[in-house]
Every structure is written in C-alpha cells, then in structure tokens.
Amino acid sequence: MLKKKIAVLTGSSRGIGKEILKLLAENNADIIACSRNEDEKHITFIEELKKKNNVNIEPIFFDLANLDQVKEKALGIVKKYNKIDVLINNAGTIHTALFQMTTLKNFKEIYETNFFSVVQLTQIILKSMLPHKNGSIINISSTSAFDSNVGRSAYSASKLSLVSLTKSLSSELGRHNIRVNSIAPGLTETDMAIQNTKKELMNEIIERSSLKRIGKPKDIANSVLFLSSDLSSFITGQTIRVDGGMQ
Numbered sequence: 518m519l520k521k522k523i524a525v526l527t528g529s530s531r532g533i534g535k536e537i538l539k540l541l542a543e544n545n546a547d548i549i550a551c552s553r554n555e556d557e558k559h560i561t562f563i564e565e566l567k568k569k570n571n572v573n574i575e576p577i578f579f580d581l582a583n584l585d586q587v588k589e590k591a592l593g594i595v596k597k598y599n600k601i602d603v604l605i606n607n608a609g610t611i612h613t614a615l616f617q618m619t620t621l622k623n624f625k626e627i628y629e630t631n632f633f634s635v636v637q638l639t640q641i642i643l644k645s646m647l648p649h650k651n652g653s654i655i656n657i658s659s660t661s662a663f664d665s666n667v668g669r670s671a672y673s674a675s676k677l678s679l680v681s682l683t684k685s686l687s688s689e690l691g692r693h694n695i696r697v698n699s700i701a702p703g704l705t706e707t708d709m710a711i712q713n714t715k716k717e718l719m720n721e722i723i724e725r726s727s728l729k730r731i732g733k734p735k736d737i738a739n740s741v742l743f744l745s746s747d748l749s750s751f752i753t754g755q756t757i758r759v760d761g762g763m764q
C-alpha cells in the first residue's frame with residue numbers, strides 16, 4: 518500500500534510505534550525510524566525488517582525533549598531526503614498526578630515532548646513535503662484529550678493541543694494536497710498503559726467498552742496505515758478515535 522513512499526516515524530522503538538514501523542515496512546514504505554536511544558535490539562529489529570521486506574529503513578536517534586536536537590536531526594533528514602510523503606508524530610510521554618501536585622515544570626516537560634517537538638519536527642519535515650504537493654501527517658493524540666481522566670491534566674492538555682494543531686494544519690496545508698489527521702487511541706496494551714494504569718481501572722475500562730477489551734498496538738497501527746495510504750485521500754482535519762467503543 519505504501520510502495521515508493523517515504524515515511525518519518527517517531528517513537529519507533531517500542532509499543533505502538535514499533536508496530537507502526539513493522540506494518541509500514543510490510544507495506545513497502547521506506548522509513549526514517551526515529552527513536553531516543555541507540556539500542557542494539559532495536560537496530561537488529563530494523564535490520565531484520567529491511568531484509569524481510571526489501572525496504573530501506575534508516576534509524577535516527579534523538580531526544581524529542583531536546584528541541585535543539587530535534588531541529589538539528591530534522592534538518593539532516595530534509596537535507597538527505599528531498600521527498601517525504603508521510604510524517605507520523607507518534608512518540609509521547611505521560612505524567613500522572615493530581616492537578617494540585619502537577620508543577621508548571623511537569624506541564625512544560627510534557628509539552629516539550631508531546632507538543633513542541635511535534636511543532637518543530639513538522640515545520641522542518643514540511644520542507645520536503647510541500648514542493649511535491651502530496652503528503653500525509655498523522656499525529657497520535659489520545660482519547661484522554663476528550664475524556665476526563667483523573668490525574669492526567671498535563672497529558673490530556675498536550676494531547677488536545679495536538680488535535681487543535683491537526684485542525685489548523687489541515688486548513689493551511691490542504692491547498693498543497695497535504696492531509697493532516699490525528700488518531701486518538703483508547704487504552705492500548707503497551708508499556709505506557711501497563712505502567713500507568715491500575716489493574717482495577719483497566720478492568721473497569723474493559724467492562725465499559727463495547728468490544729470488551731483494550732487495544733493492541735496493531736489496532737492503532739492499522740489506522741495509521743490507512744491514513745498514510747491513498748485509501749484515505751479525501752480525509753483531512755479529522756481525529757479518529759480507535760478505542761473499541763470506550764465509554
């Protein structure tokens with residue numbers, strides 16, 4: 518589905534991002550796989566994907582919380598790749614504490630990784646999208662952006678900011694045939710969810726959801742594949758909840 522497309526993906530080392538990396542490779546995309554640490558296991562995984570699917574995957578390492586690093590690496594990417602078709606802003610971090618226990622510093626740290634890095638990366642990667650009048654940008658938000666979640670004020674605000682950015686960018690970039698959408702996953706089985714959600718709450722969420730289960734990273738990756746591909750060519754400015762009917 519993505520033959521001849523080049524995709525930039527953040528947070529490719531674990532969880533949802535790792536599953537997106539695998540699915541994009543299986544669908545013949547060439548990928549710039551961004552992650553924070555130069556981890557041997559991750560590099561081996563990439564080498565195996567390249568061989569198995571006959572695609573090019575370039576691992577790039579930087580910390581999204583360091584905006585100077587984001588700028589430097591993003592400029593390096595556009596210098597090397599003058600045509601980028603897909604940008605998936607997947608990486609994210611969470612902070613769980615009641616609002617009164619959440620310092621301004623906590624808010625700033627969450628915003629640095631979850632929002633400002635997206636602004637920085639997207640502004641630069643667009644240099645390799647705009648001239649070709651074709652592209653798809655996908656921001657991974659969260660159902661937390663819309664639902665009330667106790668202890669998630671900073672995280673939820675950062676994820677709702679992504680929804681707003683998605684809308685604004687879709688209006689500005691539509692005339693260049695660049696689509697901008699976001700996906701709001703519900704609770705999905707990754708380190709982030711397991712380490713930050715109490716078992717009782719997880720069971721409660723499962724009970725309240727229509728499909729009676731939490732998401733698998735593959736559920737989210739499938740929707741990213743759809744938005745990356747030309748199958749979604751008339752969809753822009755949307756946030757799609759992928760949450761198994763969470764209520």
Ligand SMILES: NC(=O)c1ccc[n+]([C@@H]2O[C@H](COP(=O)([O-])OP(=O)(O)OC[C@H]3O[C@@H](n4cnc5c(N)ncnc54)[C@H](OP(=O)(O)O)[C@@H]3O)[C@@H](O)[C@H]2O)c1
Nearest residue numbers: 528530531532533553581582608609659704705707709710
């Ligand atoms: N899991 C859920 O229930 C859920 C629900 C809604 C939305 N989401 C969103 O889905 C996205 C993926 O989450 P996940 O569940 O897959 O989480 P995860 O398992 O914790 O993985 C997070 C990914 O983001 C990367 N990352 C975090 N901070 C970074 C930084 N400062 N610089 C570079 N990379 C960084 C991590 O890299 P390292 O390996 O270096 O840590 C990792 O690859 C996030 O945006 C998250 O908010 C998840």
